[in-house]
Amino acid sequence: xxxxxxxxxxxxxxxxxLTMHYTTRAGEVSAVDNVSFExxxxxxxxxxxxxxxxxxxxxxxxxxxxxxxxxxxxxxIYLDGLDLxxxxxxxxxxxxxxxxxxxxxxxxxxxxxxxxxxxxxxxxLENHNEVKTNQEAxxxxxxxxxxxxxxxxxxxxxxxxxxxxxxxxxxxxxxxACHPDVIVADEPTTALDVIVQDNLLREMxxxxxxLNMSMIYISHDIAVIAEVSDRxxxxxxxxxxxxxxxxxVFKRPLHPYTYGLMSAxxxxxxxxxxxTTLPGEPPDLLNPPTGCRFHPRCPYATESCAREAPPLRxxxxxxxVACEHPMEVSLEL
Amino acid sequence: MKREGYTGNLVTTEPxxxxxxxxxxxxxxxxxxxxxxxxxxxFVHAVDGISFTIQxxxxxxxxxxxxxxxxxxGKxxxxxxxxxxxxxxxxxxxxxxxxxxxxRGEMKKFRQNVQMIFxxxxxxxxxxxxxxxxxxxxxxxxxxxxxxxxxxxxxxxxTTVGLAPAETxxxxxxxxxxxxxxxxxxxxxxxVVAPTFVVADEPTSMLDVSxxxxxxxxxQKLSDVLGxxxxxxxxxxxxxxxxxxxxxxxxxxxxxxxxxTxxVLAHPLHPYTRALLSAVPVPDPTIKRSRANIKGSIAKPxxxxxxxxxxxxxxxxxxxxxxxxxxxxxELAPGHQVACYRAGEMA
Numbered sequence: 001x002x003x004x005x006x007x008x009x010x011x012x013x014x015x016x017x018l019t020m021h022y023t024t025r026a027g028e029v030s031a032v033d034n035v036s037f038e039x040x041x042x043x044x045x046x047x048x049x050x051x052x053x054x055x056x057x058x059x060x061x062x063x064x065x066x067x068x069x070x071x072x073x074x075x076x077i078y079l080d081g082l083d084l085x086x087x088x089x090x091x092x093x094x095x096x097x098x099x100x101x102x103x104x105x106x107x108x109x110x111x112x113x114x115x116x117x118x119x120x121x122x123x124x125l126e127n128h129n130e131v132k133t134n135q136e137a138x139x140x141x142x143x144x145x146x147x148x149x150x151x152x153x154x155x156x157x158x159x160x161x162x163x164x165x166x167x168x169x170x171x172x173x174x175x176x177a178c179h180p181d182v183i184v185a186d187e188p189t190t191a192l193d194v195i196v197q198d199n200l201l202r203e204m205x206x207x208x209x210x211l212n213m214s215m216i217y218i219s220h221d222i223a224v225i226a227e228v229s230d231r232x233x234x235x236x237x238x239x240x241x242x243x244x245x246x247x248x249v250f251k252r253p254l255h256p257y258t259y260g261l262m263s264a265x266x267x268x269x270x271x272x273x274x275x276t277t278l279p280g281e282p283p284d285l286l287n288p289p290t291g292c293r294f295h296p297r298c299p300y301a302t303e304s305c306a307r308e309a310p311p312l313r314x315x316x317x318x319x320x321v322a323c324e325h326p327m328e329v330s331l332e333l
Numbered sequence: 334m335k336r337e338g339y340t341g342n343l344v345t346t347e348p349x350x351x352x353x354x355x356x357x358x359x360x361x362x363x364x365x366x367x368x369x370x371x372x373x374x375x376f377v378h379a380v381d382g383i384s385f386t387i388q389x390x391x392x393x394x395x396x397x398x399x400x401x402x403x404x405x406x407g408k409x410x411x412x413x414x415x416x417x418x419x420x421x422x423x424x425x426x427x428x429x430x431x432x433x434x435x436x437r438g439e440m441k442k443f444r445q446n447v448q449m450i451f452x453x454x455x456x457x458x459x460x461x462x463x464x465x466x467x468x469x470x471x472x473x474x475x476x477x478x479x480x481x482x483x484x485x486x487x488x489x490x491x492t493t494v495g496l497a498p499a500e501t502x503x504x505x506x507x508x509x510x511x512x513x514x515x516x517x518x519x520x521x522x523x524x525v526v527a528p529t530f531v532v533a534d535e536p537t538s539m540l541d542v543s544x545x546x547x548x549x550x551x552x553q554k555l556s557d558v559l560g561x562x563x564x565x566x567x568x569x570x571x572x573x574x575x576x577x578x579x580x581x582x583x584x585x586x587x588x589x590x591x592x593x594t595x596x597v598l599a600h601p602l603h604p605y606t607r608a609l610l611s612a613v614p615v616p617d618p619t620i621k622r623s624r625a626n627i628k629g630s631i632a633k634p635x636x637x638x639x640x641x642x643x644x645x646x647x648x649x650x651x652x653x654x655x656x657x658x659x660x661x662x663x664e665l666a667p668g669h670q671v672a673c674y675r676a677g678e679m680a
Contacts, residue, residue, distance in 0.1 A: 050541035163630055193398040193568065196630050198612035220541065223614035246618040264546040265616050266571035268598055275575065277550060278543040281511050 012214050013039040013062075013100075013182055018075035020061045029285045031057040033238040035075075036312060039182065044208055044215040046229030046246065048222055048261075052282055054238040055218045056105075059184045062216075063102050064092050080181065098128055101180040103172050105187040110171050111159040117170050118145075118155030121177055128178050144173040149203055165196040172204070176211070183208070184216045189224065201227060222265055226250060234258045237283050237293035240312060244319035252330050254321035257294050262331060292324070300325045351424060352386035353530060353562055354410070359383050359419035361405050365635065378634040379405040381586035381642075382419065384662070387579075389424075389529075392556060392563040394577030394594065396570055396609075398631050401583040403566045407532040410564060411449045412440070423447065423530065445475050448523035452535040454515035458507040464491070464518055465503040471526045486525060493558075494521045494551060513544035517551065524555060534566045549575055570613055574598060579668075582606050585634040585642040587659060592669030602671040605643050641674070649675045 020032040031054045039045050047055045060066055062077055064084060077084040079099055084092065104110040112120060121144065122137045131137040142152040148169040159167060168188055175183055185204070189197040205228055208215045217228045225232060225246075232249045234242040234257065242255040253259040263276040280297040283289050289296050295305040305324055312322045361380040364373030380402045387393045395403045408414040410421060412432055421432040425446045435443055448471075451457040458467055465487055472483045488499040494517040496502040507515055516536060523531055533552065537545045549572065555561055565576045573580055574594055581591040582603065590603040601607045608627045615622055627646045634642065641647070641654040653674045654660075662670040665677060 050543060165630055193630065194570075195398065195608060195612045195627060198614070198624060199628060201614070202624060221614070222542075223616040226616050226618045227614050229618070250616070250618050261542055262616065264542050266569075266575050267616055268571045268574055268610060268613050269615055269617075269620070269622075272574060272595070275546045275549070277546040281513060281544065282541070 007040075010040040010042075011038050012041045012080060014076075014078040015058075015062070016076040016078070018058070018061060018077065019073040020057060020066070021071050021073055022067075023069045023071060024286075027286050030238050030288050031070075031285060032061055033288075034309075035235075035238075035240045037233055037240060037243055039214050039216065041181070041214055042209075042212045043230045044205075044217060044228055045231045045233060046225035047216060047218045047233045047235060048220065048225045049235035050220055050282055052237075052285070053235040054285075055235050056186055057238075058235070059102060059186050059216065059218055062184060063096055063100060064089075065096075065102070094128075097124060097175075097180060098178045099180055100182040100184065101175040101178065103168075103175045103183065103185040103188045105190060110174075111167060113159050116156050116158055117162065121170075121174050124174055124177050130178055140177070141173075144177060147176065147207065148173045164192055165200060168192065168200060172207075176207070179211075180213065182214045182216065184218070186218045187220070188217075190219065190221070197224075204228065222261060223267070234261070237288055238285055239293060239309075239322065241294065241322045242320065243312065245317070248317065248319045250331065252319075254315055254319065254326040255294075255323050256298050256300055256325075256327055259327055259329060259331075292322070300327075351429060353389040353424050354387040354564075355420075355422040356386070356410070357384045357420040357422075359406070359409060359421060360417045361402075361409055361414060362417045375636045378586045378637055380409065380416075381634065381637070381659075383583075383586075383588045385581060385588060385591060387530075387562060387564065389562055390556075390560070391578040392565055392576060394565045394567060394573035394580045395583060396567055396573050396580065397583035398568060398609075400585075400631050400633060402586040402634075403583050404534055406583070407449065407534050407564060407566050410530075411447050411532050412443070413449070425529075441475065444471075445526045446528050447530045447532075448526065448528040450516075450519055450523045450531060450533040450536045453539050454512055454519050455507075455539075457519050458515055460507050463504050463506060464496075464510075467507075467518060468522045468525055471522060475526055477526065487521075490521045490525045491518075493555070494518075494524075495547070496521070511544075512540055513548060516540060516548055520548075520551065520555070524559060524561065527559065528561060530562050530564070532564045532566070535568070536565075537572060538567065538569065545572075552576065570598070570610065582609065585631060585637065587642050587672065588662065589643065589672045590670070591662065592666070596666065596669055600666070600669075602665055602669070602676040603643075603673050604647050604649050604675075608646075643673075649673075651675060 016036050018032055018035045022029040022031055035058060049055045072085055111117060118141050121141050125131045125137050125140055131140055141155055145152045145155060150166060150169050189200050219225050229246045232246045233240050236257050242249060242258045253262055260278040264278060266275055278297055283293060291306040291308050292310055295301040310322045310324050312320045314320050315326060359380055360382050362376040363379055365375045365377060367373035395406060397403050409416050416433055422429055423432055468487045469483045472478060472486060478486060491499040491502055496517055537548050540548060556563060567573050577594045580594040580597045581588050584605050590597060590606045601610055611623055626648050629646050639658045641659050644650045644654050660672045660674050662672045664670045
């Protein structure tokens with residue numbers, strides 16, 4: 001693994017104490033709570049967690065693609081020095097796709113079924129004044145198609161004529177259209193079969209390096225995260241509970257939840273080890289537990305864990321954990 | 334009560350002579366473009382002449398990509414679908430029975446022995462019925478016990494699947510339960526009539542990792558305690574590793590490789606199995622695995638040519654694969670069968 005940069009000047013995206021709630025009839029849902037992390041230029045960060053842990057909410061907050069009932073309560077999102085939280089919708093529209101773009105999970109829903117795929121990408125290019133003439137737009141889309149491994153002959157086809165893997169490639173092409181600095185990929189390979197997923201993952205990593213983009217890769221699958229990420233953030237119940245270089249997080253998980261996730265994950269390599277189970281279920285974010293949100297399921301919880309929410313603290317080498325009683329284990333996965 | 338009889342299965346130590354399930358040349362074709370005035374001219378060969386056996390207590394995992402025919406196989410075994418041709422034999426109450434020829438009256442008895450667990454616990458439970466109604470229904474249909482006895486039976490199975498205390502769950506509705514709890518209800522419903530054989534179709538693929546392991550262990554426990562044998566259908570090889578004694582890999586309606594799970598994972602012989610295994614991501618950032626060497630995706634088996642079904646994507650394809658029909662399964666190592674003309678060269 002390449003040495004990770006520690007140079008503060010390389011930081012492209014800095015998220016500080018981000019808190020976002022959804023207002024529902026039943027009350028406030030604390031979907032993102034006090035999340036902070038940094039993303040350097042050319043680096044990929046994996047965000048891992050289970051359904052409902054807030055990982056997709058972090059993504060939609062970063063791009064400010066939030067439903068009407070969502071409120072950013074506090075915090076900052078500095079992209080290249082610009083705080084996205086302060087921008088009005090008009091300004092935000094200029095940033096979106098050009099500076100930061102997103103690859104959505106369900107490629108079938110991200111593409112409009114009644115328009116040709118090429119035309120949908122051309123529309124994105126035109127809206128951002130990236131192209132002046134039709135010929136130029138067409139050429140750009142052809143280049144993009146080649147870049148993501150699609151046959152340019154597919155430009156004039158409709159989404160239903162694409163296979164699942166091809167659709168996902170088209171959605172990636174669209175996200176890359178305006179040369180963003182940061183691309184947020186939300187479970188882009190989850191619905192795909194394993195061989196198609198493998199091909200796509202490999203190509204995404206190559207693209208990210210080749211274009212020197214930064215990437216936030218969101219997945220529930222720690223094995224996929226292990227393959228694509230330089231750094232990893234682990235989310236639980238709306239909070240970032242651990243953050244650090246991937247090999248550190250995998251070899252020396254500090255948070256009991258991270259450890260639990262990893263030892264519950266079956267693998268086909270190595271000896272068949274015993275899988276552990278985490279007791280209980282993730283909490284309801286309408287009424288999150290007090291203190292550390294993991295404490296009701298944590299085997300190491302003490303009385304103080306229920307009282308105070310532990311802050312994310314640096315345990316050395318940029319390996320952060322939000323836990324009163326960090327673990328001292330080294331994992332042979 | 335019937336349930337008591339099942340502990341008897343645990344006493345036998347030597348494997349029984351006859352397999353619990355024996356499938357021979359099982360085929361299911363789905364007609365395409367069939368209309369009122371014309372016969373179908375082409376068919377999807379969803380399951381294309383497969384044969385295998387399952388011994389009692391030896392769970393078989395059926396793995397493959399979407400469209401490989403694994404779910405169709407599962408549905409044929411529980412007779413949610415009728416086969417186009419081929420034989421399915423099972424031992425029901427001690428006698429070997431041909432499943433395909435069962436009549437309406439006999440189906441009821443069959444359903445007491447053979448059940449299915451579905452993938453999506455949000456879809457498979459009726460939202461308007463209480464947990465008790467859902468779990469007790471198989472008992473009602475089978476006419477087992479009176480109401481009081483059924484209630485006891487339901488309470489017992491709910492406790493067994495980890496929904497305890499049962500009284501607090503019985504009269505709730507599915508929307509009040511989490512995904513993991515719903516899947517436990519679905520398992521309870523399948524097992525309440527004490528079946529000997531259960532087809533489990535991706536029962537954990539909708540669940541989160543921290544919940545999934547619990548369900549996997551539960552199913553293993555039930556297999557040991559109640560003497561249930563599973564056909565475990567999954568696309569996830571790592572889950573299959575933990576849930577099965579034997580493993581069968583399907584591709585376009587054919588079983589291309591079958592054997593002891595650990596043996597197949599350690600020494601895959603079919604080029605497709607190898608590709609599948611090398612495509613599975615590994616949860617360790619320091620391991621750089623060799624990548625899958627095949628491209629493209631699985632094509633629908635519509636009127637397939639009489640040659641190897643994998644030929645278009647195979648890195649080893651040769652003339653012998655083109656000029657002959659799809660290869661038969663051949664035993665290349667003890668209990669390890671492969672359908673590939675060139676696998677012998679790699680063994």
